[in-house]
Amino acid sequence: MSTIASFGFWSFVGIVAGIYTLFALGVQVQFGYAGLLNFGQVAFMGIGAYTMAILVVKEDLNMWLAAGCGIVLAILAGLLLGLPTLRLRADYFAITTIAFSEILRYVATNEDRLTGGSQGTINLAGIGQASQYDGAWQSFLGKVERNLHVGSDAAMLILVWTVALLAVAAVTLLMRTPWGRVLKSIREDEDAAASLGKNVFLYKLQALALGAALGALAGVFYAWQFSFFSPDDFAPLITFFAWMIVILGGLGRAWTVPVGALVFGVIFAGTRFFDFPPFSLLDSTERAYVRLIVIGLVIIGLMLFRPQGIFGSRKEMVLE
Amino acid sequence: MSSAILEVRDVVRTFGGLRAVDEASFHVDEGSITALIGPNGAGKSTLFNVISGFLSAERGTVQFEGRRIDRAPAHRIAQRGLVRTFQVPRALTRMSVLDNVLLAATRHPGERLNGLVLHPGRVRSRERKANERAAELLALFRLDTHAREYAGVLSGGQRKLLDFARVLMAEPRLVLLDEPMAGVNPALGRQLVEHVLRLRTETGMTFLFVEHDLDIVMEASDRVIVMNEGRVIASGTPAEVRGDQRVVDAYLGTARTT
Numbered sequence: 001m002s003t004i005a006s007f008g009f010w011s012f013v014g015i016v017a018g019i020y021t022l023f024a025l026g027v028q029v030q031f032g033y034a035g036l037l038n039f040g041q042v043a044f045m046g047i048g049a050y051t052m053a054i055l056v057v058k059e060d061l062n063m064w065l066a067a068g069c070g071i072v073l074a075i076l077a078g079l080l081l082g083l084p085t086l087r088l089r090a091d092y093f094a095i096t097t098i099a100f101s102e103i104l105r106y107v108a109t110n111e112d113r114l115t116g117g118s119q120g121t122i123n124l125a126g127i128g129q130a131s132q133y134d135g136a137w138q139s140f141l142g143k144v145e146r147n148l149h150v151g152s153d154a155a156m157l158i159l160v161w162t163v164a165l166l167a168v169a170a171v172t173l174l175m176r177t178p179w180g181r182v183l184k185s186i187r188e189d190e191d192a193a194a195s196l197g198k199n200v201f202l203y204k205l206q207a208l209a210l211g212a213a214l215g216a217l218a219g220v221f222y223a224w225q226f227s228f229f230s231p232d233d234f235a236p237l238i239t240f241f242a243w244m245i246v247i248l249g250g251l252g253r254a255w256t257v258p259v260g261a262l263v264f265g266v267i268f269a270g271t272r273f274f275d276f277p278p279f280s281l282l283d284s285t286e287r288a289y290v291r292l293i294v295i296g297l298v299i300i301g302l303m304l305f306r307p308q309g310i311f312g313s314r315k316e317m318v319l320e
Numbered sequence: 321m322s323s324a325i326l327e328v329r330d331v332v333r334t335f336g337g338l339r340a341v342d343e344a345s346f347h348v349d350e351g352s353i354t355a356l357i358g359p360n361g362a363g364k365s366t367l368f369n370v371i372s373g374f375l376s377a378e379r380g381t382v383q384f385e386g387r388r389i390d391r392a393p394a395h396r397i398a399q400r401g402l403v404r405t406f407q408v409p410r411a412l413t414r415m416s417v418l419d420n421v422l423l424a425a426t427r428h429p430g431e432r433l434n435g436l437v438l439h440p441g442r443v444r445s446r447e448r449k450a451n452e453r454a455a456e457l458l459a460l461f462r463l464d465t466h467a468r469e470y471a472g473v474l475s476g477g478q479r480k481l482l483d484f485a486r487v488l489m490a491e492p493r494l495v496l497l498d499e500p501m502a503g504v505n506p507a508l509g510r511q512l513v514e515h516v517l518r519l520r521t522e523t524g525m526t527f528l529f530v531e532h533d534l535d536i537v538m539e540a541s542d543r544v545i546v547m548n549e550g551r552v553i554a555s556g557t558p559a560e561v562r563g564d565q566r567v568v569d570a571y572l573g574t575a576r577t578t
Contacts, residue, residue, distance in 0.1 A: 178422070178430035178447060185412050185423050192410035195372065196424045196490050197398035198431075206433065252414070319413040319472025 009269070011153040015225055017265035018160035021258045023218035023238075024245040025167055026211035031243075032251040033175055034207035035187030037094035040081070040101030041242050044074040044212040046234035048219025050108060050115060053229075056133040057124040063136035071216040078212030082205045098236055108231040120230025121223075137224045160221055164258060167214060171254040183207055184252075244299055250312030259310060267294060325350040325494050325526050326371070326402075331380035331390075333366055340366040342550030343380070348494070348543075353520055353527045355537040355558075358547035359571055364530045365407070367547070368498055372404040373397040384494065399426070403492035407499045409479040413472030417463055418454060420471045420482055424489035425450040450489075457485040460515075477508045484512065488519070497529035501536055509533075513540050538562065546570065 023045055030036040051070035055061040061069070085096045108115045116123035116131075125131035144155040174180055182203055185193040190200045223229060241264065249260025271291035279287055302309065308317045324347035333341040341363040348354045356364050369375040371382055373394035382390040389397050398404075412420050428450065429435035430443035458464040461481040466474065474482060480500070487495055497516075501509045513536060519525045531537050537544060537558065544561040546554040548570035554561055561567055 174436075177436055178425070178428050178443070179433060179436060181415070181419055181423055182431050184415055184419075188412035188414060189410045191374065191394075191406070192412060193423070194374075194394040195398055195404050195406070195410075196486065197395050197403075197426065198423075199393075199395045316414050316470065316472075319470055 008153055011157050013265045013269045014157050014262075015153070015160050017258070017261040018157070018164045019218050019221045019225060020241065020245055020264065021161075021164040021261040022167055022214055022221065024242040024261060025164075025171060025254060025257045026214035026218070027239075027242045027246050028251070028254055028257050029171060029214065030207050030211040032246060032253070033180065033187060034183045034204060035090070035190075036086075036204060036207060036211075037090050038097045038208065038211065039094050039236070039239055039243075040097035040099075041211065041215050042234045042236065042238040043097075043101035043104045044078065044215030045219035045222060045238070046101075046104060046108065046231070047074040047077055047212075048216025049223040049229060049234075050121075050219075051216075052220050053121045053124060053133040053223055054114065056136075057121075057131045063133065066133075067220040070220055071213050074212040074216030074219070075209045078209040079205060082208045086201055086204045086208065098239075101234070101236060101239065105231050105234050108234070115231070118230060118232070120233075121228050132227070134224050134227055156225065160225075163217070163221070167217070168254050168258060175254065187252075244295060247299065247302065247309055250309030252316070253311060256309060256311045263310065264295070267291070267298060323350055324348060325385055326528065327381075327383040328367070328371065329381045329383075331367065331370055331377045331382065333363075333370055333375060333377055335366075339550050341370065341377075344547065344550065344552050345380075346545045346552050346555055348526060348528050350526055351520065351524045352542045353516060353540055354529075354543045354545060355541035356528060356530045356545050356547065357532070357534070357537055358553075361549075362547040362570075363550040364547055365498065368404065368496055368530060371397075372402065372496055398490060398492075401491070401493040402496065403487050403490045403494075404496035405483050405487055405498055405500065407502060409476075409483040411471040411474060411479045411482055413470060415471060416468055417458065417471050417474065417482060418451075418467040421454040421457055421485050421489050422447075422450050424486045425453075426491050454485075454489060457488055461485045477504055480504055480508070480512070484515065492525065494526045494528065497527060497531075499530055499532065501531055501533045509536065516540065 023041065026044065027038060027041050030038045048070040051073045052063065052066040055066035055069055056063050081097065081100050085093050088096065109118050111117070112123065121133065122130055124133070141152060141155050141159070144159060145152055148155065148158065150158070175183070182193065182198050185198065186200050186203055194200050245257060245260040245264045248263055249256030268291050271294050272287065279290060282290065308314050326348040328347065329345050330343045331341050331345070332339065332343055344363065344367055356367070358364055366375065370377045373389065373392055373396070377390050380390070381388055384397070384400060384402050389400065389402070412423070425446070428446050429439050430447055436443055455464065458467055461484065463478060463481060463485065466478070471479070471482060500512055504512065516527055517540065520527065541558060543555060544558050545552055546561055546567050553566045553570060554564045
């Protein structure tokens with residue numbers, strides 16, 4: 001069967017889109033609702049994934065508990081990042097976030113005794129001792145497969161999307177509360193919010209931490225899906241994928257994120273079927289880069305013709 | 321006998337070499353409508369920003385209801401009941417007019433994550449009360465028909481009213497109005513003045529406002545404070561201030577004697 005018609009391939013696209021939904025939902029909370037320019041979201045994904053893997057392999061911790069620790073640690077990292085930087089002007093904050101994510105990636109690359117280094121988690125227990133952190137996940141997945149009578153791809157698809165859609169629903173509800181109202185007011189005008197008695201800094205910190213938790217949740221699913229990862233999986237480019245998803249879908253609405261993630265996933269995977277000229281002149285590695293060009297063109301086109309994203313409101317965009 | 325609700329003492333604020341506010345001292349009586357006037361560059365807006373916590377004072381103290389607020393952040397000052405407006409109204413454009421007003425609700429348990437989780441009942445009842453109050457205020461300022469629209473579609477004048485409604489929602493005891501008449505048509509300006517006068521009579525709310533329209537100042541205020549070059553040069557009733565030679569000099573310049 002050709003790839004384009006295979007369930008295995010498209011379920012993979014769907015799983016990755018589900019993981020990216022969680023990941024980009026964090027950016028939606030931070031930027032779409034609170035107006036924070038976080039360009040280091042991938043760091044939280046890395047913290048979630050690495051914390052879980054390290055605790056399972058090195059400390060023999062229960063994997064679920066380890067995953068929880070990963071999320072908690074990402075929240076703490078978000079607070080630690082936010083405390084000194086959230087008082088900075090938006091653009092300076094943005095620069096520190098990208099530096100934060102790069103610092104963590106370099107640390108993960110070089111602290112090989114802690115992280116397995118550039119070779120990734122395969123070396124977590126030491127070189128030559130192939131280590132594995134997702135045994136508990138695989139057995140859980142197996143149970144889901146048997147109970148639902150589905151294959152492992154379908155089971156993963158169901159699990160990822162259940163969690164992703166629950167998270168989208170939770171964020172949607174949260175943003176309808178008075179808490180969400182304050183967050184939006186900070187996005188609109190933080191001086192106005194402060195003049196009405198809202199502690200702007202505290203809310204920004206909470207938004208950053210909530211986005212970090214979502215990033216880490218995406219990170220543990222990423223770790224379960226790929227069974228093995230390395231610091232290069234958490235390059236800044238991944239953060240910008242989240243931004244593309246949020247912009248594609250539309251800002252300030254949680255439910256646009258899964259749609260943006262699916263569209264992004266299809267564009268991203270779809271370019272692999274560009275086997276006609278002129279793309280057929282390129283070999284497959286070169287063609288892998290074509291998708292980045294396509295994504296870039298889509299974003300440019302969107303900015304020109306539909307700056308509000310697929311579902312955003314044009315009316316909102318023109319308000320001053 | 322009225323007592324001072326706001327006491328500003330020897331406040332200094334510089335920008336580089338410029339002493340924007342230079343040992344300014346004055347007080348505002350509780351329940352009064354006090355105007356702060358002075359030529360452009362006199363330091364009125366800077367002083368407003370210092371009082372409301374948006375700028376820090378380098379020296380001097382600010383006391384609100386007997387407690388120092390000169391080291392408090394802006395949001396804490398607002399929570400204590402000293403709420404300001406801005407020269408250009410700050411409508412939260414991509415939020416509904418109603419949400420703009422609801423935002424100003426005070427002591428709302430639903431604005432804290434733990435409150436949302438632990439006391440959903442209290443959140444609901446506070447939100448219901450806030451909605452009732454917001455509806456009253458929107459009706460008062462004739463914005464009720466726009467409640468569900470984005471604040472960004474409102475006209476400049478309507479935004480001024482929205483700003484005012486929002487400030488009242490915050491239950492202030494002292495309101496700082498930064499040029500309330502600027503960019504407002506005379507009819508709307510009239511309306512705003514009447515709201516201020518009525519609120520003072522009905523609720524005892526205190527107002528301190530910066531204004532360039534001296535007719536409004538003379539008509540609406542009980543006391544006038546005059547600033548020039550960062551200092552308070554005169555204060556008193558509108559009639560006293562009008563006859564003060566220093567004030568005339570500040571506005572018109574002194575005659576050159578050669």
